[in-house]
Amino acid sequence: MNQGGARTARSTIDEGELHALVDGRLPGERRAAVLAHLLIDGGDRERVEAWRRQLAGLARIRAGLDRYAEGFAPELQKALADQLLRVRRRRLALRGVAGLVAASLLVLVGFGAVEAWRARPEITTAVVYEPEFAVPEFPFGGSLAHTATVKPEGDRERSLAWLASHLRDQPLELPDLRELGLVPAGGQVLDRGSAPAVRLAWTDAQGRMVDLYVGVVSSDAEQAFTMVGESLVSLHWRRGRLVFALVGPAESPELLQVVQAVISGMGRSGQSVPTGKAGAPSAEPRPIRAAVEPAANPAPAPNAATVATVPEKATAVTEETPTPPVVPAKLETDKAKAL
Amino acid sequence: MPWDPYTDESASEPEEIAAPEPRPRRSVDEEVLEHVSGLRRYALLLVGDPYDADDLVQECLVRVIAQARSWRHVRDLRAYLFTTLHNVFVDGHRRRHKHRGDVPIETVIADLLAPPRQQDWVELRDLVAALQVLPKEQREVVLLVGLEGLSYLEAANVLGVPVGTVMSRLSRGREALRRLTTHGSTARLRVVK
Numbered sequence: 001m002n003q004g005g006a007r008t009a010r011s012t013i014d015e016g017e018l019h020a021l022v023d024g025r026l027p028g029e030r031r032a033a034v035l036a037h038l039l040i041d042g043g044d045r046e047r048v049e050a051w052r053r054q055l056a057g058l059a060r061i062r063a064g065l066d067r068y069a070e071g072f073a074p075e076l077q078k079a080l081a082d083q084l085l086r087v088r089r090r091r092l093a094l095r096g097v098a099g100l101v102a103a104s105l106l107v108l109v110g111f112g113a114v115e116a117w118r119a120r121p122e123i124t125t126a127v128v129y130e131p132e133f134a135v136p137e138f139p140f141g142g143s144l145a146h147t148a149t150v151k152p153e154g155d156r157e158r159s160l161a162w163l164a165s166h167l168r169d170q171p172l173e174l175p176d177l178r179e180l181g182l183v184p185a186g187g188q189v190l191d192r193g194s195a196p197a198v199r200l201a202w203t204d205a206q207g208r209m210v211d212l213y214v215g216v217v218s219s220d221a222e223q224a225f226t227m228v229g230e231s232l233v234s235l236h237w238r239r240g241r242l243v244f245a246l247v248g249p250a251e252s253p254e255l256l257q258v259v260q261a262v263i264s265g266m267g268r269s270g271q272s273v274p275t276g277k278a279g280a281p282s283a284e285p286r287p288i289r290a291a292v293e294p295a296a297n298p299a300p301a302p303n304a305a306t307v308a309t310v311p312e313k314a315t316a317v318t319e320e321t322p323t324p325p326v327v328p329a330k331l332e333t334d335k336a337k338a339l
Numbered sequence: 340m341p342w343d344p345y346t347d348e349s350a351s352e353p354e355e356i357a358a359p360e361p362r363p364r365r366s367v368d369e370e371v372l373e374h375v376s377g378l379r380r381y382a383l384l385l386v387g388d389p390y391d392a393d394d395l396v397q398e399c400l401v402r403v404i405a406q407a408r409s410w411r412h413v414r415d416l417r418a419y420l421f422t423t424l425h426n427v428f429v430d431g432h433r434r435r436h437k438h439r440g441d442v443p444i445e446t447v448i449a450d451l452l453a454p455p456r457q458q459d460w461v462e463l464r465d466l467v468a469a470l471q472v473l474p475k476e477q478r479e480v481v482l483l484v485g486l487e488g489l490s491y492l493e494a495a496n497v498l499g500v501p502v503g504t505v506m507s508r509l510s511r512g513r514e515a516l517r518r519l520t521t522h523g524s525t526a527r528l529r530v531v532k
Contacts, residue, residue, distance in 0.1 A: 016506045019513070023484060025491070050517040057466040058485045060459065061448065065380045 013037040018044060022051045164198060167216060172242070175262045177202050182210055182258065210248040210258055216241050371403060374420050377487055382424060384482055387444035387471045399424040421487070421497045425479065444471055462520075469519035477512030480505055 013034055020026040021034050038045045164172040177183075182202035197215035204210070246259055378399065382392035402423050413419040448467050470478055476498075483494040484505075491509075495502045 015510055019506065019509055047514070047517065050521075051513045053462075054466065054481075054513060054516050054520075055485050057463055058482075061384070061463055061467065062380060062486055064463075065383070065448070066376065 013041075013044070018048055019051070022048055022055060164200070164214070167198060167214060167242070172214060174200070175264070177210075177258060177261055180258055180261055181205055185209065208249050210246065212262060213245040213247065215243045371400060371416070371420070374417050375400070377417070378420055378424055381421070381482055381487055382428075383448070384467070384470055384486065385428065385475070385478060395424060395427055398427045402427065415493075418489075418493050418497055421483065421489070422499075425497055425499075428475075428479075444468070465520045466516070469516050472519060473512050473515055477508045477515065480508040481512040481516065484509060 017026060017030055017034050021031060026034060038048060164174055181204045183204075185201040185203040197213065200212045200214070202210045202212075244262070246262060248258065375396065378396045379392060382395045383389060386392050386395060399420065403420060444467060448463075470481065473481065479498060480494055483489045483497060484491065489497065491502050491505050495505045498505065
């Protein structure tokens with residue numbers, strides 16, 4: 001038989017059928033015909049046997065390389081995790097730029113350019129931010145300006161619970177991150193008009209900050225995103241109408257553990273996992289005791305999409321402040337506008 | 340009726356890459372890393388250098404991760420990964436290492452293999468050496484089909500060529516291997532890349 005796939009007058013066997021026979025991909029009815037052909041065509045029989053030896057050799061090579069090929073995984077995981085962080089940072093930076101534009105447009109539409117710009121100097125300062133306030137934008141519908149600050153000293157757990165209570169109708173169990181060496185460091189209530197959000201902060205023994213931003217969105221279509229500095233990484237996930245962003249040092253290998261602990265500590269089933277992270281622990285997260293009871297503070301569902309923010313005076317929150325959340329008068333006004 | 344590679348059981352699926360149903364959410368580890376061994380094995384025999392092979396796999400996976408949102412809708416992740424690896428290979432994004440060319444690939448692979456009998460070792464060494472002599476288009480097809488067990492249609496999708504081209508390259512590649520490995524002729528071969 002000629003090589004190259006052409007049929008010949010002396011045989012109806014196609015070249016491809018010989019390969020299909022060797023590869024085990026020839027249907028039964030043709031298999032018999034090809035085998036019969038090989039009985040009378042010594043040249044083709046020799047070629048087929050040679051191809052079979054090649055396949056057997058490749059199979060032995062494959063088996064022999066198993067240990068080599070599998071040994072790559074640990075190195076690769078590390079490389080993938082590193083690369084993922086870089087990719088995410090680039091992506092987040094782009095989103096951050098887009099978010100600033102979107103937030104600015106919202107401000108312009110909502111209040112008018114001049115008035116809004118006068119009223120919201122925090123938008124400008126948010127772009128150039130201090131390292132401890134690494135996430136200037138948490139937009140999904142509006143920009144942020146802090147209205148209350150929890151001081152690190154005092155009853156930090158209760159202060160964090162108080163902050164979480166600002167999420168109103170979205171109960172939030174706070175995670176206990178002490179097993180990971182993180183202690184509560186404070187936080188802020190973030191003014192997003194009628195769409196509440198909080199920043200909860202923990203710090204480790206080296207003073208490195210891990211921030212958990214939790215916001216309420218009004219629809220699945222809204223996206224949460226943050227812009228972080230080069231040395232930071234932000235991991236996102238959402239649970240129902242709550243959107244989370246965990247921000248911490250990019251070089252910290254424990255950050256994914258923190259995510260797991262936060263998710264586990266919040267103790268809710270059916271939550272989404274952070275998106276696109278390599279090297280995420282595949283095992284069940286360790287049970288983390290919730291530090292406080294869920295805040296039960298039902299309130300009307302906010303509308304995050306239409307409200308831009310208005311700066312409010314900072315309200316210090318200390319150990320004596322686990323009181324009902326203080327809603328600034330201006331915020332109430334804006335909420336009324338939005339509704 | 341003669342056999343037709345377009346209609347055999349392995350070629351019955353009309354579309355291997357795109358799929359309407361999104362994949363269930365799993366971690367990157369579970370989704371991708373289970374295919375890394377195959378990628379690395381294939382890349383090693385494709386490029387003939389362990390360091391270049393690892394670079395190739397690394398670049399492939401970086402691309403996949405960067406497109407993480409889209410690949411979750413890929414039905415056949417293995418084919419998608421091999422397609423990406425092929426594209427990286429064709430694009431020539433591999434970094435060149437100093438090690439390249441220092442040690443013949445057949446020696447490298449022979450060292451990596453579990454020690455077989457002497458006769459097996461010689462045959463495998465000759466086969467690896469002959470693979471490196473093949474034009475890369477033929478080498479790709481021979482490895483995708485013979486080493487990784489892809490169907491002809493899967494190989495065609497990975498390489499972005501018609502099935503007929505795959506069959507043609509497979510035929511020429513296997514015949515070249517047959518000639519090269521007959522009577523120890525690979526001992527006289529020089530690998531030219």
